[in-house]
Amino acid sequence: MRGVDKMTPPYDAGMAVTDSALVAAIETSLFMYPPSPGLTTDLSVPGMRGRVTDLSHPLANLVGDARLGDAEADDTIASIKDRFMRRRRPLGG
Numbered sequence: 001m002r003g004v005d006k007m008t009p010p011y012d013a014g015m016a017v018t019d020s021a022l023v024a025a026i027e028t029s030l031f032m033y034p035p036s037p038g039l040t041t042d043l044s045v046p047g048m049r050g051r052v053t054d055l056s057h058p059l060a061n062l063v064g065d066a067r068l069g070d071a072e073a074d075d076t077i078a079s080i081k082d083r084f085m086r087r088r089r090p091l092g093g
Contacts, residue, residue, distance in 0.1 A: 027065045045080060047072065058092030 043050030050063035084091040
């Protein structure tokens, strides 16, 4: 293309993305696929998103995208960790 700088990005470089927006986009994208019957189940913990599998892999058993208040965060996270430890499954998140 004549007159166009090949180094010019195809996006609006003047529109900055904040770190928190970038982290939120990454976290939510990890959970965009619904549970797959027979393979994964939903974590089913209010305020948390995650999936549980019989596979022993931290990306298969993933928890995150928390929407917890300060009052319930520690107890909720501890109960989820305990749940995975009892099943002897690694937990990613």
